[in-house]
Amino acid sequence: MKLSKIFFFFMLILLLVTGCKSGDNASDAQIKPVESFYNTIVSQQRDQIGTIACASWEKDAYREVDAFMGVKSEMKDFSCTVQNSTADAAEVVCKGKIAASYGNEITDFPIENRIHKVVKENGEWRLCGF
């Protein structure tokens, strides 16, 4: 009987662990398009936008990437967290900045004021504006 209790408790813990891990996975999935978006900006691979942005925001996403095509840029101190989320939508906020260099001059573009809207579209999380 005692062993049954221990087994039951063990199963409960396993369930909790699974739930916690599954929450992390969802969070990662929601953050991923945002991180990919900024990586696309600095790598200037505008053709990646089709797999990152939602359909209704795709044109704007291209513009955001094109805006940095004339400069060399990199992400500095960049990290993102999920602020709010539901089954089909989430809000992601990020820390850090885009550091763009032009000649000898570096201009910082902070991104911490942005609330990135992420939505589930055709089963995949896509960035849909900020």
Add this chain to the structure above:
Amino acid sequence: MKHSPLLKFVCLLILAMAFSIVFTGCNKSNATEKNTEQQALALVATARTTRESSAQSVSFQPLSFSGLSNENDPTPYPDGYLPTLPPQPTAQPVVIQPTVPLQIAHVNPVEPTQELIPIVIVPTQQPDSPESYSVSASIPVSGQVATSIPKFGFPEAEPNPFVESPVEAPAAQPADPAAPATATAVENAPLYTPVVVNPKADGANWRTLPVVPEHISKTAMDIYRYGVEKMGRNGRFFSKIGDCHSFENVFLGEYDYQVGSYTLSDSDLYLEHAINYFQGAFNSMSYAVSNGMSAASALTTIWSDPYACNYGESALLCEVRIHNPSLIFINLGTNWVVGTDTAVYEDYLDEIVFKLIQNGVLPILTTKADNIEGNNMLNQITVAIAQKYDLPVFNFWAEAQKLPNGGLDATRDNIHLAAESWPIRSYWALKVLYKIGHDLNLF
């Protein structure tokens, strides 16, 4: 029911491991958040700082001496700042370490009673980059400015672009005293509806267009008048959109009295009308000008100044809101990635022009001297958009062809303008301003 001690031990071990996973897994994200909060605090303290330092090479401080008061200036400096000069209660020359040859080439008509304060502002670097600037000026206690521009080694054998048919010099005063000195945008004014005059315009004739438009279309005049009369745009203020080639020390800034480094031949004295009328605009820092600015950049919010612009406001509309211009030079196209479809540029430029017209600002589209794209398509597109909306074109490319190396700096990348080309470009842009002002009967 008996259980072996080994079985109990295994179960307890698994339990302990499970607890361990739960706590480490969930605490990890908390630790990350704490780190990012600390990073955020650091970021707030070290926010974007380069804008003003890139635009100015001379140090600035608030105006603190009389004689150069700008109180009556229709569009004073946004921050009320002037180049650093020592206070001079009397008309004594002020010379600050001249390192390049400077001379007073021409003295504009001034009142006999006015005293001149010769001033030399020394460049902080050699004049081979947009960050450096060299001027000399004589600023009267009140009134006109007499100045000269160092020639930076521009070949004397080149045709003099400053010679035109003689024109009678105008009276040295604003010809439209009724024009408002400042203007406030009318809130919630109905937007202007852009008119597509030539939907099939292709700009194919762009190479043959004159540097200065021969006439300003009625469509263009309607935009200006609507902006000034219905939307409260400042009829005496023009602005600029562009990259480092549009910084005030590169483009047109010399015509502000407070910088005062221009030279006009006798035949060009009529241009004083435009210089007087648009005083304050020439050396104004535009929020739509930045290093590396492209057509796409001007439309995005991330390129707008976070300290001056509203959240969600593009650099373009931020400039329109803050400086409230009635005219705007669009100097774009140089920041281009070779191989990109030029249709992208067309889309963005069209959107910029459309939004400006909607907001009652008359765009002046400028062709560029470089050919970074390889087939000059960007200039053709620029002209095509201008023709589509019947807007004035400043065809600087045509003038640049008369300059050594097409006006470009061969020592850099043949993309940036040579420093010798800056004042020439500004001079022709001034003529475009005069033409527009003249046709609009502003002076």
